[in-house]
Structure formats: structure tokens, C-alpha cells
Amino acid sequence: MTRQTALFAFATLLPAGLIGTGAVQGGAWVIAAVLVLALVTSLADRLLPEDTGRDETASGTALSVLLALVHLALLPLVVWALAGDAISRPEKVGLFFAAGLYFGQVSNANAHELIHRRQHALHRLGMWVYISLLFGHHTSAHVLVHHRHVATRKDPNTSRKGEGFYRYMIRAWAGSFKGGYRAEKERLTRIGRPVWHNPYWLYLGGGAAFIALAYLLGGTKGLILYIALAGHAQTQLLLSDYVQHYGLMRKTRADGKPEPVAAKHSWNSPHQYSSAMMLNATRHSDHHARPARAYPALELPGDAPVLPRPLPLMASIALLPPLWRRIMDPLTDRWRDA
Secondary structure (H helix, E strand, O other): OOOHHHHHHHHHHHHHHHHHHHHHHHHHHHHHHHHHHHHHHHHHHHHHHOOOOOOOOOHHHHHHHHHHHHHHHHHHHHHHHHHHOOOOEEEEEEEEHHHHHHHHHHHHHHHHHHHOOOOOOHHHHHHHHHHHHHOOOOHHHHHHHHHHHHOOOOOOOOOOOOOOHHHHHHHHHHHHHHHHHHHHHHHHHHOOOOHHHHHHHHHHHHHHHHHHHHHHHHHHHHHOOOOHHHHHHHHHHHHHHHHHOOOOEEEEEEOOOOOOOOOHOOOOOOOOOHHHHHHOOHHHHHHOOOOOHHHHOOOOOOOOEEEOOHHHHHHHOOOHHHHHHHHHHHHHHHHHOO
16 A cells, blocks of 8 residues: 555545544544644645655545445434434534535545446446435536536536625525436437436435434434534535636637637645545646546645645635635736736
8 A cells, every 4th residue: 555545545544443433432523523624624734745746556446435435324324313312512613614624625525436437236336326405406517517518607507706605605505406307308309318327316215215214313303403414515526616617718619619728717726735635636726637537646746826725724714705816816816817
């Protein structure tokens, strides 16, 4: 195992272990989970040198499969703990916060990796992670809409300069749901498949099954907490898209079509620990250039925009739109002028 592979495994599995133990025992385990996700990650990014390396030999598949299985086991455990009486109310608040961050930053990043894999089983596994977070439509919308129209007004997940996150969140959620459905419908028409082959039936049916499971685990309380937890995780994903594409738009060519996607159309982060925790989703420019490239092999282009702080910290700043615009609008203008 290479040093880079070991860091990916440590950064993604450590918080999962703390959250799982905290769901059962509460106490210091919950505190440790919150600290690792909220403070230790930020401290490690400061202490570790920025990393531009990559590993062409590692596929990352084993870790991605393990993380997906861990997620599918951890989610019902957390719902059970939040709805039950095994831990105290303050411990539940900490567990909810930590689990939402983990599902939103690690599970979402891993599902994103899996839906881009060519193997059908891996793609389906990533899809079920998204379905478990009531976000199954992202499987279609991300691949068929976002990657095709990124950095244009046709992409609901591309944030515009001056657009606050809360307005963006509503537009992006609704736009990606509708855009993904239209794209799937057009794809089925093109290949001559009947309407019931649309994966949206599976997204909705699978989501209903997870809702029923949450009710069985914790009754009405478990159902409400599960929906809130899924919303927390969805917000983390939307924050990542908002930050990584803020204000970077493709120019329109003389023929009316947008210029090709380039490194300049995504914000990146070279911070080593948070990048490992999010499976190099922070190397966003290279991902858009080569969507099928496995996460250990993603690189940081030298001509790509770089965020001033690690991605998780910038996502937190995005929750305060005036502060976000004060930091990012001048950077966006300088990059676009350059």
C-alpha cells in the first residue's frame, strides 16, 4: 500500500469508525467524531504540505466499494441511535452533525466516484448510496447534464457570480431533478427503450424503501430525523458544487456553442488531508477533463483556479453569502480577466 493510498483509507474510514461507535456508546466517541470532521481536518490541512502528486497505478476500487458498504450500514445505525434512547440528547446533536458531514462529504464524494465507473456493478453501487440519501436523481443529472453543460446557464449546478448559496440550492436541486429526468427520457427515446426503463422509477421507489426502513427503525421520529439527515448530506454536496464552479463560465464561440471545458472552469484545492477525505474531488478541473479517471490518478493542472482555503472551509464560508462574495468575487474577476 502506497503512502497516498494509506492516507485515503485513514482519512475516510477514521470518522466512520468514530460515528459508528458513537452511535452505540455516545460520550467521547461522538465528541471525537465531531472534532475529527470539523477541526482535525482543518488542522491537518495546515500542517501537511500541499500535495500535487498522483498515483497512476492505484484504482481505488477496493476502498470505494468498502466505503459504500460502510455507508449503507452506518446510515440505518445512525437513524436508530438518533431515534432511540441509547444516547443523550446532546450526544444526538453531535452525532447528527458529524454523520451529516460524513455522509455529505465522504459518502457523496465516493458515490460520485462510483457512478463514473464503467463497470455496471460499481455504477449501481454508487447509485444506491445516492438513493439512500434521497438524492438518486443525481446519478443521472450529474453525468448527463452537469458534465455536458458545466459552466453554462444550461447547467443547474453551475453557480453564477453574485448568486447566494441559498438561492442556488433551490435552483440547483429542482433544476437537476428535472434536467436529469429530461435527459433520461431523451436517452430512452434515442435507443428505443420503453418509459418504464427510466431509472427515475428506481430512484423514487428506492427512496420510498429507505423511508419505510427509517420508520421501522424509529417510527415517526426516525422518519423525520432520517429526512433531516439526508437533507444535511444533500446540502454538503450542493455546497461542493457551488464552491467548485462559482462564477466560472464558458465563453460562447462564433457558432453559438460554448467553448470546450478547460481547467479554468473549476476551482481546485491542493490541501492534502481534506482532498484525501473527499477522494480527490477537490481536483475538479482534471475530473471534468477526464471523468472516467480513478481518483488516485487525478492531478492538479498548473493553469487551474485554486481556492484560497480548503474546500470544506470554503463551503462553510459559502453559508454566509456577504462574506463569501467579499472573498470570492474579486478572485473570480481576476481569474476571468487573466
